[in-house]
Amino acid sequence: MDCFKSPADGLQRLVQNSASPYFLIIEGYVEIEKGQKTILAEAKDISPETQRLLVAAPSALPSFVNAINSAGIHACLPLPFTNEDFFLQVRLRHDEYEAGRKIKNLQKTIQRQNKQLFQIAGNLRKKETLYAAQIQQKEKEIRVLESRLKSLFGDDELERGPELKTLLEKENISFNSLGFKQAFDDLKQCVRDIFLRILSKRGQSEAFTLLERDLFDDALTPHADQLDQTIDVSEYESLAGLLTPAFLNVMVWRANREPSRASDAKQLDVLKYFTIEFSGNRIRAYIRLEKDAPETVTVYMIEQLLQKKGILFGIVEESSIEKWLYGDAGKGEKLLIAEGKQPVPPIHGEIHYYFPINFKRAGRLNPDGSMDYRDRGEVPLVEEAFMLASKILPEPGKPGLDVKGLEIPVPEPVDPAFSAGPGTRFNEEKTKIFSTTRGEPHLDVMGVVSVNKEFKVDGDVGFETGNIDFNGNVIVPGTVKEGFTVKCVSLTAKDICGAQVDLSGDLNVSRGIVDTKLIHVKGNIQAKYIHNSTINSFGDLTVQKEIVDSTIYLSGACNNERGAIINSTLSAKLGIKAGTVGNESAAPSVLTVGLDEHLIRLGDKIKSKLSMNRDMIQALASEISQMKEVDKSLHGTITENAHIQDRAQIEIRELEKKRFALNETKDIAALKSISDAILKLEKKAKNAGEKINEWFERQDQIHHDILAKELEIEALENSNRQLVEELGNLEHISNKFEPVPALNISKHIQSKTKIKAPHSNKILEKSFSRCLIREMGKDEGGMIYYVMEIN
Secondary structure, eight states, X not given: XXXXXXXXXXXXXXXXXXXXXXXXXEEEOOOOOTTOOXXXXXXXXXXXXXXXXXXXXXXXXXXXXXXXXXXXXXEEEESSOOHHXXXXXXXXXXXXXXXXXXXXXXXXXXXXHHHHHHHHHHHHHXXXXXXXHHHHHHHHHHHHHHHHHHHHHOSSOOOXXXXXXXXXXXXXXXXSHHHHXXXXXXXXXXXXXXXXXXXXXXXXXXXXXXXXXXXXXXXXXXXXXXXXXXXXXXXXXXGGGOOOHHHHHHHHHHHTSOSXXXXXXXXXXXXXXXXXXXXXXXXXXXXXXXXXXXXXXXXXXXXXXXXXXXXXXXXXXXXXXXXXXXXXGGGXXXXXXXXXXXXXXXXXXXXXXXXXXXXXXXXXXXXXXXXXXXXXXXXXXXXXXXXXXXXXXXXXXXXXXXXXXXEEOOOOOOOXXXXXXXXXXXXXXXXXXXXXXXXXXXXXXXXXXXXXXXXXXXXXXXXXXXXXXXXXXXXXXXXXXXXXXXXXXXXXXXXXXXXXXEESSOEEESSEEESOOEEEESSOEEESEEESOEEEESSOEEESSEEESOEEEXXXXXXXXXXXXXXXXXXXXXXXXXXXXXXXXXXXXXXXXXXXXXXXXXXXXXXXXXHHHHHHHHHHHHHHHHHHHXXXXXXXXXXXXXXXXXXXXXXXXXXXXXHHHHTTTTXXXXXXXXXXXXXXXXXXXXXXXXXXXHHHHHHHHHHHHHHHHHHHHHHHHHHHHHHHHHHHHHHHHHTTSOOOOEEEEEEEEOTTOEEXXXXXXXXXXXXXXXXXXXXXXXXXXXXXXXXXXXX
């Protein structure tokens, strides 16, 4: 602690100790003239970090408020004060001074680290740009090499074979020098074993000619430049005299060929001695020796034949071939020379249901001919926790291999749709479905099992009730009126007039369906009559009376034996039974049998949606690619501006050093020039920093937009998976029943009625009564054609 009587002395000491400043300055209040700086104000200019404490009497407070504000005084100690008050203030000022210094040091550290991080980020961006350029260059080099290969071997895409490492791993050979040596030693031992076996079969009286011995000495002694000099080949020299006559014949025959390899003509001369027969799927190959074959035929020739025929897999042991060749072959017996690997067929999935899945509401016939479907008789009911269905999961098959090494494919296993709907739940393995409530069990055509409660409407479906969307069965004693919608499992109603109906179960209408264009039913439909309506159904349609001015597509059958079909388009995969079709005053009807136009139309809608989704995915992917290109270019722009900013800051620091050195020379012109240059560089650095921030914001927006579009693509791909699954379900439904291309007329069918079937169609030239019209296939000379027969 230092004390000064003169303020000037104190201020001078502050200047001298600027490198190690005092933490506290204490001054008693002194009156000064207006506009004059206080001592503490001057001390603030010299050492701004030093704490400033003013001691004054309370009576002087109004007159030194301005002095306090101008000097930035940290605390004021009123007179009189005790030692404890004084030491407390000193301690507080010391703590605040130390805290301020720590904060300042932390700020400097943060600034320095931020700068380092920014430099690191800039370097990483530079590396990224560099690596991107290198990758692009390598890709270009690959394309050049591929072009050269194509120019040498043709325009077809070159097939890349398996890598050497992969082939060796399949043989359990390590891909290193030790592994190679071990493999060679094993091969060497194998060769030695072969010749030892030959030696054991050879009689003592057999001998080689000089020509033969020279031939094999040369064949079994490789040239020095072809061998690893570390391998001792002397042990192979003795093997030349260990060959059987049969083996000699082969080697002599090979030695008499052309220097490189036998010509195709000579190979054919040898191969004509054998016949190869394949089983139907080439799972087996048999060989037969022709009767005029010479005695010099050998196992080697058979191996050449197999190679020529492309037989690579499942070839029998050489000992079996040799036994056959010198035994049964001469008797005309054939040999199973190769046998492939039989494919294992898949196990198709199965579903077992434990409730009546074909239950139909028979209803009661009223005196006026209509049906009362509210009187349904005994309805199946289940309690909570009842097991409704179980599924045996499908198991994929295993492809086989034929004798040529080609895969024998197996079909995919059938996996029937199995879903838990309202009122049900899966077990953990999703192989069983249990009820979660008491109600009527139901299976819809898409494989959804549900347990449904019943909802009864009081009167009509209209403005009083509004639209109905209920996960259960709905009973409407009155009419479903025009403009209203009913969506539920099964619907029982008196009339449907101009409404929209979407059901996963059955539709039972006591009287008629009139002026209704949107009826989609996954179950069966029963009604008294249908007028001017459009109906789509997976199940059967039963109509007691007439079908007039309507369009109907069914995956099931149409039963209208007592009624009439007038001026309508009706398609039913499982055939049509009708009483009367057409009359003289109405336009002719179009009837399609044996063709599931209902599922075809649904499939076309799904395929159209799939195509639209794929186009959207492609468009989004293209937009993402363009955004990534923009993002990539921004990296370069940011790097360029970061370099400008860094360069400007370096130059500023250099100029500030020069300016500091010139301060003592008082060279005003030089100082001004340096200051102006610094201002320009600061502006340049600032502009570069603003551009960097701007491009960073642009990059953030691009990344946000890319993420949003990737989420859109993911949603579209999920939608496509569901659509593909729906297509598979439709195909499974279509394959459940064989089509029935038959139209059964119990009364009369009018001329000019058009009848369509899967392979033929016919416009009736005259009227017929009580007849069966059916598409028939006929075979004439192997050619199958189809005709409409009327019986």
